[in-house]
Amino acid sequence: MRDTAPIAGIMRVPNVMEVNPSVPANTVAEFIAYAKANPGKINWASSGNGTSVHLSGELFKIMTGVELTHVPYRGSAPALTDMLGGVVQVMFDNMPSSLPYIRADKLRALAVTTAQRSPALPDVPTVSEAVPGYEASAFFGMSAPKGTPADIIDKLNNEINAVLADAGMQAKLADLGGTPIPGSAAEFGQLIAAETEKWADVIKRGGVSLE
Numbered sequence: 001m002r003d004t005a006p007i008a009g010i011m012r013v014p015n016v017m018e019v020n021p022s023v024p025a026n027t028v029a030e031f032i033a034y035a036k037a038n039p040g041k042i043n044w045a046s047s048g049n050g051t052s053v054h055l056s057g058e059l060f061k062i063m064t065g066v067e068l069t070h071v072p073y074r075g076s077a078p079a080l081t082d083m084l085g086g087v088v089q090v091m092f093d094n095m096p097s098s099l100p101y102i103r104a105d106k107l108r109a110l111a112v113t114t115a116q117r118s119p120a121l122p123d124v125p126t127v128s129e130a131v132p133g134y135e136a137s138a139f140f141g142m143s144a145p146k147g148t149p150a151d152i153i154d155k156l157n158n159e160i161n162a163v164l165a166d167a168g169m170q171a172k173l174a175d176l177g178g179t180p181i182p183g184s185a186a187e188f189g190q191l192i193a194a195e196t197e198k199w200a201d202v203i204k205r206g207g208v209s210l211e
Contacts, residue, residue: 004143006189007153008160009181011173012139014112015056015092017127018101021108023089028111028130031090035066044068045079045088049209053079055199056092056113056136058206063131083107094138095120095177113137120177139181139195141188157185 025031046054073079113136
């Protein structure tokens with residue numbers, strides 16, 4: 001992000017803590033108890049080292065003290081294939097890619113990672129209801145090359161915010177489990193800075209290697 005200029009946020013989506021149906025846990029608390037009774041024996045999938053899917057799991061490990069075996073994949077698609085097959089047992093996936101499998105009862109959603117419940121899965125609790133203070137999410141936005149004139153940034157920001165205010169667009173984002181994050185370019189830059197600081201600390205505390 002050092003060589004880019006923030007333009008605008010688009011949407012924030014929860015990650016969803018989900019398990020293969022074979023896992024004997026229906027709640028986050030039950031999963032924590034199961035994991036502590038089986039340290040290191042539960043395979044935890046991610047879409048790759050350093051992704052929000054990976055770091056959401058790292059934060060969960062730090063805050064709960066569970067030992068999970070991390071299995072990084074090259075994207076969510078192969079990770080979900082192995083989740084469905086029971087090769088790996090738990091994942092903190094971005095909601096849009098997992099929603100079809102959750103709705104089809106092929107994966108069991110234990111919790112969403114945002115501070116509030118998601119309208120896309122209203123009956124699924126948040127992780128923080130069992131692990132106070134836990135919060136993680138993925139966000140999407142747009143940026144331009146560094147040095148882009150301010151008037152162009154402002155024009156693009158205004159156009160994006162106008163699209164986000166459209167009811168049809170809001171419905172489409174909601175169907176993906178997302179919520180719009182309108183605001184100024186400066187506010188989007190502040191969001192990026194805050195998230196970077198938060199996850200840098202998780203990487204340091206967890207001794208995470210991004211290689």
